[in-house]
Amino acid sequence: MEPAITGKKILIIDDDESVLRTLKRIIDKIRRECVLASSAEEARRILEQESFDLVLCDIRLPGESGMDLVRHILSGYPETAVIVVSGLDDPDVAEKALEIGVYGFIVKPFKVSEVIINVSNALRRQKLESESRRYRENLEQLVAVRTEKLQDTLDGLIKVVAGIVESKDPYTAGHQRKVAELACAIACEMDFATDQVKGILMAGTVHDLGKVAVPSEILSKPGRLSNIEFAIIKEHPQVGYDILKGIDFPWPVAMMVLQHHERMDGSGYPCGLKGNEILPEARILMVADVMEAMASHRPYRPLIGIDIALEEIAKNKGILYEPDVVDACINLFSKKNFCFTSS
Known part of the structure; x- marks a missing residue:
């Protein structure tokens, strides 16, 4: 006889007193604690008050059917195993019971x-499955904690990288953060998924990373840039992409950075992409970038202002910029009083 398993409790449900007594005597032989119920109603009350590892349930009960009670136990008490007891040796009933998840069928x-x-x-089997379930739950919790720590590390790294760019180009200090802020607001206005918004935040925060390769005297030069100087500036999306492409982000951050100066009609740079060739996230970044740039002071021109910036994107809606993005941006400023909070 196998030793007792501490804490193993069995609920026996049958409307026949002789069957209940017989099953109890058998269960006593293997030293398991058992509780008896003569109806589905009584069994439900007991299940609400106590926990069981196993239920032996007659398929025919007064009032509620045994199969309905079995379904209730399997769905409401997933840690509890069920064996069906039947007075009929019916293969179809046995197969149906096994299909819904019972562990055995006794005739x-x-x-x-x-x-x-x-x-x-x-x-x-119940013990193994319970242990497996708890292991999976613990593993999922561990993965969630590790993922959160990794995300925090990634966020910190991105902020450091963004700070390096802005320390080199003091005239655009805070520009990346403001672009990221507006881009995320536009994405939320357009009902982008939360995960997509996180990717846009990440890309917006480093979208000008490639400017580390641009000489400081060009970045801070007052007045108009020469054609050669502007050509050098135009290389920064490609440089940023080349730096970021080797990092395995959960989002296409490098590609967003590469495309944030593209335009819907193909007139942008560096690749001259148009329409659907441009990522949806990059279409948002390009509008946010234009808005913030025009609303802020630059060494080569004075501040232009929000109103003129809104006129600019409205005028080029459907030409340079995605119409839905423009509408969302204008709605944020004109109806929802959006203002930049990043310094």
Whole structure:
């Protein structure tokens, strides 16, 4: 006889007192604690008050059917195994019971060895599945914690990289943060998924990373840039992409950075992409970038202002800029009083 398993409790449900007594005597042989119920109603009350590792349930009960009660137990008490007991040796009923998740099917009149084998196997399986379920839950929690730590590290790295760019180009200090702020607001206005918004925040925060390769005297030069100087400036999306492409972000951050100066009609740079060739996230970044740039002071021109910036994107809606993005941006400023909070 196998040793007792501490804490293993079995609920036996049958409307026949003789069957209840017989099953109890068998369960006592394997030293398991058992509780008896003579109806589905009584079983439900007991289940609400106590926890069980295994239920032996007659398929025919007064009032509620045994199969309905079995379904209730399987859905409401996933840690509890179920064995169906039936007075009919019906293969179709047995197959149906197994399909919904019961661990065994015992036919009356039953043999003592048959009950012991079914109960012992069900308890072993229930234990293994419970341990497996807890292991998966613990693993999921561990992965979530590690992912959060990795995200925090990535966020910190991005902020450091953004700070390096802005320390080299003091005239655009805070520009990347403001672009990221507006781009995220536009994305939310357009009902982008939360995960997509996180990617846009990441790309917006480093979208001008490639400017580390541009000489400081060009970045801070007052007045108009020469053609050669502007050509050098135009290389910064490609440089930023080349720096970021080797990092395995959960989002296409490098590609967003590469495309933030593209335009819907193909007149942008560095690749001259048009329409659907441009990522949806990059279409948002390009509008946010234009808005923030025109609303801020630059060494080569004075501040232009929000109103003129809004006129600029409205005028080029459907030409340079994605119409839905322009509408969302204008709505933020004109109806929702959006203002930059990043310094």
